[in-house]
Amino acid sequence: MMESGTCKPNVVTFGTLIKGLCMKGNNTGSIQLLKKMEEAGCKPDIVVYNTIIDSLCKDTMLVDAMNLFSEMMSKGIDPDVITYTSLIHGVCKLWGSKEAMRLFNEMVSKGIFPTLHTFNILVDTRCKEGLVGEAKSIVELMTQRGIEPDTVTYNSLMDGYCLRGEMDEAKKVLELMLSKGSIVDAYSYNILINGYCKHKRIDEAVLLFEEISSSRVIPNVVIYTTLMDGFCKVGRTQDAQKLFSQMHACGHFPDVQTYAVLLGGLCKNQQFPEAIQLLRDMESKKLEPNIVIYAILIGGLCIGGKVESARDLFRSLSSRGLQPNTRTYNIMIGGFCNGGLTNEAIKLLKEMEEKGCYPDGCTYNIIIRGLFNNNEPSEAIGLIQQMVGKGFSADASTTELIIDLLSKDKVDPALLPLIDRS
Structure with a gap:
């Protein structure tokens, strides 16, 4: 098109190509095409700028996004709610909600009204920062502007309360969702179950799980795994194993994370025969154990004083097509040091470097203490x-x-x- 000159590309043509480049993560290419667009006498519109700014923000290239934002305004193109929402999202991820609120206030002062998505980004960031009170103030501002909170808003609030250990407040948010007829999905329930488990209120997590089972929401693999993790953390591995069997009976197939959680619980409680059997069960189901799974088992054996068994499993990794990473080496080195085998630990340190798996500060500290x-x-x-x-x-x-x-x-x-x- 460019060479023939008979059919000139317009803003839609350039915009389509720029969107494609951004979707591929080629931000440099999209900016180069933006310049070529201007050289060809085709003026970019707000849609083109928004596409590139959003892509830069998603790839945490915030300085570039801000520069393009300034360039856009210097050329007389006014930002809209999509521009500001992309920038607010990017700023929240890198610089936190304080700087994002500055952009938010700037947007409002220009008469640009935030959408539900804009508010949800701010609410979520405030909650992740532990500022649930300020997040609630943002929700109040939403409702004043006639924007009703949705499932995403409530989930963020619930997660914020869980992070602070304010589980009763988190439960109130769930009850509010139900009373308002908001969509309460498996993800919503998992936030609260995870909060109960993290704060060792396991019986309340079980009651909530039973509540889900009696509702229209079907517990998914993530919920089962979360509750199993909770059982394991308080030493109730038998209950975790029962839940694992129940999960199978309900037609849910455990993933690698489910096995990792249960395996970690069994190892922590020194139930090594059951842990080995679980590994075999995983292998029989054609679910290939990764290096994380083996690291858990090696670590459990080391803690249980079975250093020789841990070494045998560690040495078998290459035959299983797996290369130990730094964390796995650190676990085995720690096992050797705790077992008084410091010579073996130092040999393993040298082996790491020879195999291109470089030790980190943790590696050295483990051996030095040993x-x-x-x-x-x-x-x-x-x-x-x-x-x-x-x-x-x-x-x-x-x-x-x-x-x-x-x-x-x-x-x-x-x-x-x-x-x-x-």
Whole structure:
């Protein structure tokens, strides 16, 4: 079209291509096409600018989005509610609700009325910041403007109360939703069940689960997994296993996360035969265990003092087509250190680097504490020097241990400058 000159592309043509580039995540290409559009004498409209600004915000390229916003206004194109809502969403994700409220007030001062979506973004961000009181004020402002809260609004409020541990207030929000005839879906119930579980009010979570089962809402895999996690965290693994069986009976198929939760609970309670059986059950269902699943099992075996079994499972990972990540190495290194096998831990540290899985600060701190606890201070000091050289630092637990040993004259005071540097 551009070469022939017989049919010139218009704003819709350019806008369609720009939208396609943005959908592919090619923000650079979309901005280049915007410039080409202007060079071709085709003036971009608000839709074109909104498309690029929204894409930049979604990809957390907020400075670029703000620059384009300023450029747009300098060319006499006025922003609309879509422009501001995209920017508010981006600002909320990166800079928080305080800066977003500045944009919100700027928008209102220009006579641009926010939509339900705009309000929901602000409510959700305030709640995630623990500012539920301010979120409620935004909801009141919504209703004053004749915009009724929807399921998304109420879910954000409920989640905010759960984060603060104000479970009775969260339950009131659910009751309000039901009384107003709002759509209460599985996601809504899961927020409250998760809140009860996190604050160890497991019996109330069970009552709510039973309430769901008697309503028109069908519990999904996420709800089952959340409640199982709650049972496991309070040591009620038998109830978690019963729920797992019930889930199967109701025709729901557990996913990798469900298995990870139950496996973690069994390992934490040192029910290793059941944990191994669960792993086999997972494999028999053609649901391939990932590195997270094996890391949970290796960690459980280490905590239970079964370091040899953990090492065998760790060594079998490559034959299963899995490469241990830094977290998995750290778990195995910690197991060796707790079992007094510091030589094995140091060998594993060297192996990590050889295999291109680079140790992090956590790796060094685990081994350093292990060496001190196993009365090997000179090796620990050498490793501290190596850690500092790589730009890592001693964490609170390591520092506390070293200070305690210094106070008991069990390590050389010459170590202090190293700790200061780290």
